[in-house]
Amino acid sequence: MGRRVLDVRWNYLAAATVVSLACAGCAASTEASEAPPHRATVPAISQSVADQRGEVVKDEPATDLSDPLRKSGATEHRIAYRSASGIDGDSRVVTGAVFVPAGPPPPGGWPIIAYGHGTTGVSNNCGPSLYPDLLGYDLVVASLIKLGFVVALTDYEGLGPTGKHPYLEPITEGFNMIDAVRAARHVVSTASTRWVAFGVSEGGQAAWSANELASDYGKGLDFLGSASMSPTIDVSGLANLAAAGWLNQVQQALLPMTLAGVAVTHPDLNPAAFLHGPLMANPDMWLSCHGPLVDERSQRAAQLKRDDSAPATTQDQERLKSALADLAGPRSRGSGPMLVLADLSDGATVQPAWVRKGAQEACKLGDTLQLVMQNEQTSTVSGAALAGSWLLDRLAGKPAPNNCSSLPPQPEPTVPGGQPPGTVADNGSIVQPAAASQATSAPSEVSFDFAHLPDGDVPGSIGGVPVATIEAGHSAKPASIASGRLVHGAPIGDNAASYLETMLAAPVTRIGATAVFQRPSGSIALVVWQYSLAQARRGHNAPPKGAIHFVAGATSWKLSLFDATRGGEIGLLYGDYRAPGDFAAPRTFEVDRSGDTLTVRLPDGEVRTASDPRVGQWIGDAACWELYELHPGEAPAAFTKAWAS
Known part of the structure; x- marks a missing residue:
């Protein structure tokens, strides 16, 4: 040897x-005495930009609906509308879709749900509204239509035909969701001002951000709450996982997208410092969002090695960690109650500890929050059912549940015996048991x-x-x-x-x-x-x-x-x-x-x-x-x- x-x-x-993790056994406080770390701030919005928010510049009926959407009986409008950049506050045109349930509206008009999709890509033409099946989100959208919502689906800035997508930039995502609600009210005359937000992964972060922004940026609308599934509320731990060789296969496959998207807001980030071997070859495949290249990406992902995603230097690792921390939340107290769901499956892209840590911070800011950490509740379809029930309760005016005083602990893995692994102290240092x-x-x-x-x-x-x-x-x-x-x-x-x-x-x-x-x-x-x-x-x-x-x-x-x-x-x-x-x-x-x-x-x-x-x-x-x-x-x-x- x-x-x-x-x-x-x-x-x-x-x-x-x-690796930064939430303390497994800590109970969260409901006091708003602790501010979150320094993070992105809301830019100034000029009056002219504010006046145009939600203005529909294109409205085309869709005739090629997927089977689930067609069976829902809804009418789909493929739209382009005006929103604002969360980076510089300037006006942007964003694409999306609005779905209107069949039949007469309820008294007071159709409630609106702003739905935020997960990561589809970071390039032009990666927006779900551009495809009949919404890049796989048609089942969730169809279920939301059946619950009696007008669904406002945003593609996010830069995923339509033009522009650049500031991936994981929460303020832009929140603006885009709120303005999609405004656009839906322009398209659907029978829509009410009452609205909720719901999203998964990147969309979970967008829904969370929309909640924070609703009381100010969303003035004129009646915001009732948000539900976020596996939100990318703080994924700065990805940098340490990459250095440690602990990225799972899904995280490795998404790393080229993550780096390319985050480089839009952090141009000093060098994706080449993290992408080696197959991850550096054929960038079009790794950044693709539809077609045969997506299937090829799945096959190539199975061949990746740990070192293929390792940062070249410690400085590169810290640069990525800092960039992702800049985009993290929560940034401020929410405007309404929120439901947060964490995925406990072994292959989760967003680690449940990261989600729980975000929930802890939100509770300290004074939010009304319910955190759910269950395998069976956090797949896209079953999680949508739980979230749908929670959101309907908000429409009904029922009190929102709040478990901030006793957040579910980060569960121990199902390994018999054993001591709890290292956790994180208040100062962020590792505590070795x-x-x-x-x-x-x-x-x-x-x-x-x-x-x-x-x-x-x-x-x-x-x-x-x-x-x-x-x-x-x-x-x-x-x-x-x-x-x-x-x-x-x-x-x-x-x-x-x-x-x-x-x-x-x-x-x-x-x-x-x-x-x-x-x-x-x-x-x-x-x-x-x-x-x-x-x-x-x-x-x-x-x-x-x-x-x-x-x-x-x-x-x-x-x-x-x-x-x-x-x-x-x-x-x-x-x-x-x-x-x-x-x-x-x-x-x-x-x-x-x-x-x-x-x-x-x-x-x-x-x-x-x-x-x-x-x-x-x-x-x-x-x-x-x-x-x-x-x-x-x-x-x-x-x-x-x-x-x-």
């Missing part, structure tokens, strides 16, 4: 310690013999002991059981890794494994984390410190501590061992701990010892076994047995 494995294998964790005893249900020792397990996926428990598997990616297959061994697929990219983790009832004193190797060999690792790596990785929280970090290949080994804040491995011992005459023969490795002293027991009988006070300080109860390959072409090792106590 070359030293190259030991030098680079943990790079993807090293930068993750600066001290090693602590596990729940009484956790075992004091474990012993896994994989020969007793059937071939297939790794079960959720082995011999009654809960286990978790963690995939760092770039393996042809995730960890599984095959022929009595814990294995994973051949590497299809650099830094392929799979982990098996379990939690003990007390800090670990012994960890070991029997492994087999192939030529040219990958490596195995025995690791004891301060708290659960599975929880930290899933929650995008601070990576735990490791009091034992032992790596072995076919002929060499290294014992280290691990601290991401100090570059990863902190070497204690390393060396070679005599391989058995039969290269494929099993080899047994074990590391014992007594206080601050670690004892390594090697396959050839050699015993080595090292001491360091950080061993006792960082020891935890998370025992972890890893399979790793640095490059494609290396043959994965496999575990036949593993144990810890």
Whole structure:
């Protein structure tokens, strides 16, 4: 095993310690005593621009409605209307669509819902109103029509035929939504002044911003509240995730759009500093919003590696983080109540911790807010149903629910046992939890013999002991059981890794494994984390410190501590061992701990010892076994047995 494995294998964790997250257990205050960080401010609007807001400059009937829209019975107007820029306050022409339900209006006229779509693209002609199916938003719009709303759908500035789209710029988005309501009232004579806002992702941010702006910019209209699903209220954490190699596949695929769009408001941002390999090739495909290039993008996204989206320098990382923070919210107290929904699914583009943090800040500003964090409620269709019910209650004049005094906590990942991962203090620094005893249900020792397990996926428990598997990616297959061994697929990219983790009832004193190797060999690792790596990785929280970090290949080994804040491995011992005459023969490795002293027991009988006070300080109860390959072409090792106590 070359030293190259030991030098680079943990790079993807090293930068993750600066990820900004909401405190998992904090209760939010309803007091408006704490102002949000410095963020974009509302520009001055001249009287001439103000007088033109919502003026319709084009109104064309649509005849090519999609099937859901046609079945809704609504009439669609494809429009262009005047709004204002949230950057300079000048007048802009924005495209969009207005949908009018069939039949007579209710007493007082049709209520209006301003609907904000999610990220479709950042280029001209990426506006949903330009397409019969609204780029996939027709189902939601049809459901809102059936609820009895006139739907005002804005494309946002720059997604029509002309202009540039200031992606994630909240004031422009809020202006565009409010002025779409004004435009709808010009188009529909039977529309009332009562309106609500609703949006998803980028549109969730737009609806939130419209709420903040409604009392001033929206004067003359009767605003009743907003609902935001997975709003991009503050995605500055994307910069740290990119540096840490923790962007999920969807986030990586959207990164070219994000960078291109944010560069409109922050021209000093250099997208090339973040886009490497496939992400740099064929920019038209990554920025496309319709047609065959979208399908190709989905296929190419599956081939991305972690390093393809890594910032070139720390300065580039901070530049992106600063730019996204400039565009973040909340910026001010809202004009009405709000419903905020966070998506807890593993592949969420907008992390639930970011949404919860935004909700906390809004509560401190004095908002009336209901935060919902549930998987089943936050898909586009089911989330729309929940939001629709909430918005209808606002029309009915019912009191808006407010859970600011007891926001739902950021939930723990569904990994049995384990300590809560690192959270964020009030000053934004990472709080590392001290090693602590596990729940009484956790075992004091474990012993896994994989020969007793059937071939297939790794079960959720082995011999009654809960286990978790963690995939760092770039393996042809995730960890599984095959022929009595814990294995994973051949590497299809650099830094392929799979982990098996379990939690003990007390800090670990012994960890070991029997492994087999192939030529040219990958490596195995025995690791004891301060708290659960599975929880930290899933929650995008601070990576735990490791009091034992032992790596072995076919002929060499290294014992280290691990601290991401100090570059990863902190070497204690390393060396070679005599391989058995039969290269494929099993080899047994074990590391014992007594206080601050670690004892390594090697396959050839050699015993080595090292001491360091950080061993006792960082020891935890998370025992972890890893399979790793640095490059494609290396043959994965496999575990036949593993144990810890």
